[in-house]
Amino acid sequence: MNFIMTPDRITPPEIQPMPMLHMPPAIVTETPSGATVYRYSGGDAPATRISISIEGGLAGIATPEIGALLAPLWIEGTRDMDAETIADFIDYRGAWINTDMGIRTMNLTVNALNHNFDEILPVLSGIVSAPTFPDDRLRQVALRTAAAVGVERSTTAWNASAALRAMVYGDGHPLRRETDADLLCDVTSQQLHDVYFSHLHPANIKAFISGRLSDATLGEVTAMLNSIPATGTPEKVTVPEFRPSASRRTHITMPNAQQSAVRMGLLLPGRENPDFVAIRLLVLALGGYFGSRLMLNVREDKGYTYGINAVTIGYPHQAYMSISAEADAAYVEPLIAETISEMERMKDESSYTADEIDRLRRLSLSGLAAMLDTPFTIMDHHRSSVLAGAPSDYFARQQEAIYNLSAESLAELARRYFDTSALFIATAGV
Template identity: 30%
Template sequence: MNTLNRSQKPLVSIPTKLNLPKAKVRLLNNQTRIHIFDDGTEEVVRIDFVFGASTWHQSQLLVARSTLRLLREGTQTFDSQSLAEKLDGYGAYISSGNSHHTSTFTLYCLNRYLPELLPVVCEILYQPTFPADELENLKTRWIEEYKTESEKVRILASRALNKAIFGIHHPYGVQICEDDFKHLETRMLKDFHNKWYHPNNLNIYVSGYANEATIAEIEKHFGYQIPSVLPEIKQYTPETATKTRINIEKKGAVQAGIRTGALTISRHHPDFPALSVVNMLLGGYFGSRLMKNIREDKGYTYGISSGIIPYKETGLWTIQTEASADYVENVLEEINKEIVTLCNEPVALSELEAATRYMSGELLRSFDGPFAAAESYRALYEQNLDFAYYDRVLNELQTISPDRIADLATKYLKNAKQITIVAG
């Protein structure tokens, strides 16, 4: 037997083309669109019901969120407890969540119980009653949750950054206070529901065990509601603060929450895939410069990262970390140094290669299995992008050069109007 040479790395092979799974898309009679990722080996299915109705569409704060959350607290046939008994009884899990542009109600269940569960979900989505006592109970719970969240420096820094970047009149920058919960009334929820929860404003994403029978069952319950005219969608423009540094005092905090941010390009911009590589090198993963320097070399923090939040029409480039108060200025100084270095010194090919290959791996992982694939696909679809986006990303990963990295770092990072928040 040959002796093993452990100082020699095993060979690595890199696929030149990634075979990403495609969605099957179908339009029902009532204009509801179904997106299908049928790749399940076990008989479980996840169904996301996504309405284009969220904070962007509401005229009072918290209305979109409470409408969504209260759907399952009462319908024309069932009260809150019977709904819970029904859904739990068949072993289903329900979750719901808002992005700025969509409200999502998700059902996870065993396929064999779909015939019993779908009519209940249909009633929840289209015939909710929004009982007043349920809203009161929810308000109390949300206020307490909000108070606890407000104790966290990470949350304080994040809220302040969005306020500074977008301004309080913009849905991305709006600030919530305790009174906003108290002002909620069921009529606002009913009104919001009437305006926006219609089949022509609904996309359904089915992933897992999703064969013809599954889809037919969904169509039976969701194909016949009547479409309705949707209100016009308002437009907002960011009003960015002129300050570059904002400190938020939090007495007794052992660590400070640090968050920096600047407006940047959206996913639609041709430079976006390349800028993602720049971001990856700076702070996008464990091997990034910020992690290597600020965590692995200096030990200032448990973790630091940078990212580009791809909003619908814009991007927000951010860096976030938590560190002891004593280290805050050092951390900010090191962040700056790393940005400058990225602009002034060409990145080593080996470092670039590690980042781009890691990103190709991420891409593979984000489409691995029907559940992950459906989520990644949906993120694109909601921004009016298609799979050609990933061809552009792949192409960029294979061709990007150190010079281009330095140029983009200068154009989009160094020259960005960065705002720094320190909460602690």
């Protein structure tokens, strides 16, 4: 007689503790031309990802308008191929290409299958070594970007965020600059060319390659990097020190706004500070996930907003916490008051429950575990750590801080760093 087992849908499975995690190191080498290569080989998928980062970025580019246009125009034509040919070539081979403008670097990423990676590499070489920033594409991208910027600038969220950045970064800081839609169409192809090639130098390049790598692939990548011309000079773009405003509160009046936006900021120590990792966990507890204190209080209990979050924006020497929410104008001041109250409450260790600490620990550990899923996520960790200027043992530091989580440690951090009298508050709306 055959018996069919009925699944037990009542008893939850036993939850096992997360084992100690280990982040495999990337192998770091330097090409004869001076480019730095980070590589990690692993996984079963016959695929390769290469990301090339060139010193420059928003902190090193002359104007935000050039920064907004340079990345999308980067892949719109080379000395040997126009935009359509590049797009067709990449698509036909099942590859994917993307560019972005980071804080300190210009970034280009290509994902490709191993069996045609050698065909795609010459195209990548042309994009890095000989982009043309064609005039016809520039006009299209400038108009499209200007329209998007115009729409974005009409929102309360953008205005409050821009006002907060202005107070936190201060006058003259490159990261407080905002893109002017009216100036985008004044940018010329020659300007993009001059800015790009002023930064292009093998010593300014970091390449991150991951996947199931062969010696042949690594040799081809090295040869490609060695062929990049040195049209600029070696440099290391850094984020200048903040010059925070003396003003702590500002409001942008927008008479037709349906909702108001609230942005709050607080200066914190940077990534080089030994407390930084633990501070990130404190900010996570405050507003970094759906079960955070701000979500439970301001959203679930008070109903002031559909969503509120807090994040840590970190640089090597300085950082700040940014709190974001949208609410009806009538709830703006109560929302701010409850946020401050919650920050103050976190200074009391008796306000933490064992369940809250357990949630934080499990959430944070699962995030670390996800970084180990594939060779690509492993390299994503190394890449983000290198570009952010994080210490080489950053993964281990995070794991140690997570296991050491306690009500006492979080309360002590809150007492030390949550100075609510030093909050910057920007609002936009009626």
